[in-house]
Amino acid sequence: MPSRYVWWKWLVIFCVSLLSSCSTTPQVSTSSGEQLPIKPIRFLLTFDDGPSGATHKNPTQKILNTLADNQFQENIKAIFFVQTRAHHGGGTDTGQRLLRRLNTEGHLLAFHTATKHHDNHCFLKPEELESSLWVGIEDLITISGNAPRLVRPPFWSYNASTLSSYNRHGLQMLLTDLSANDGKIHGVNWSWRKRSNLLNQLRRVKSELASGSIPEVDGHIPVVVTFHDVNSYTARNMAVYIQILLEVARELHLPIAEKPFYDDRTQLEKAALARTVHSMHGQQYIPGFWGWLWGLRLNSI
Template sequence: MRLIVISKKSVIIAIIIFTIILLSLLLFKDISYKVLETIAPNKLVPIYCVDTEEKKIAISFDAAWGDRYTQGILDILDKYNIKSTFFLVGFWVDRYPDMVREINKRGHDIGNHSSTHPHMSKLSKEQIVKELNQTGDKINNLTGEKPYLFRPPFGDYNNNLIKTAKECGYYTIQWDVDSLDWKELGVEPVVDRVTRNVKNGSIVLFHNNAKYILDFLPLIIEKLQKEGYQIVPISEIIMKDNYYIDHTGKQKKLDNNNKE
């Protein structure tokens, strides 16, 4: 009987400890980070946003499935004197070479979004290199500039992808504000979602062929500019060296107290 009583006490104590740890994970990010470090100390993370005191954000457009609104997007960006970043898939580059040149001519970043838009975490290193090089070469041939920003299709990544992309000369870029424009929920939901969630150093995700983009893009730009944000290309907002990326994907300046 004594053994049964002790066993019950142990179970109760274990439940209490587990509850405390769970609450700590939910309430205290620092503790959560320590646990994550213990579980997966070598996990690599792309750049989701940038740690900066300046009111700067970057907006980006993934281009894979069409070209209907791209000219209009460029005209809107010109109207508000904004430079942005376009991530292009290889087969999109093949279909719209003149638009690739036009994006470059207007002074926007052009990033690599793979060649065939696969889930790249499932590819071998050799396949990843092929995906990156094929599109990178196509963009370079059309613009005379080799891209160095890369966004994984579907936001899907693993250590192998990030390491291989870095070896190929790319910064792997995600986003911390998803407009969800592909859901076609209308204009106001996108405007509200983006303007409510941006902060200094945010990277916003749009798609060049989103149904209502020509309607919501000017409203978002005007509201963000009214709030004092400067909208810049990703190439301008990210740090090129002397940085590290924390567990949330925030890129931070490397100093003597931090280790990459």
């Protein structure tokens, strides 16, 4: 017969484990102070404007190496919104090689441009946009064997007409939750505000989580983050950015998935498709300067 002491011991262990399981249930506060349980977030990394055509210290190449091998999570997979015919990037031999490498290493290729320059889709003539969509989709089919399903508009600029063109070509538009605001900067480039910038944007995402406006996919909340793989500063600091994302999520007490970053192309695409925007209804977050500019333009119409 177990002694009374043993029974008490088991009772205490049971109560403690019950309490600890309650305290680890992720919750987020609404504006009214109500605590809502939320699923763990998972960072969905995206890169715009690449690949780089640089033959020396290629930033796209460096980013691929860091995603594959870093101290936080190995073999991270990302979505690359590429410019297949850019004169300084995808249109060069180096760029074409990198497009093939992106696909071979399990990343997801998506449409950004198929013109020589980083053209605003809203400013192209309708027939120019149509032709660039045909060309870009064919380029990506040649590389991966699959038609792309995702598009990100250059300068985050879109309207009802460009959205309808995307839809006719089977493309869905993905914007972003967080942006490193890194862009393509020639010459000296750096960012003093890497951490505070991502912290402030993730704080906004936390309030959106409380309102339930971000869907859950396979048990996680995909949080879309945007970088530019043509930016040499971003390339040099990719591991730092990965660390900052984890740190700011912890600082905001957001639960993080066991694998904080996507590492499977199929799951990555499924999560991204769940976050796409299909109409002009509703206010979408546009990061940095472009949010201010397009907001200004919309307000002036």
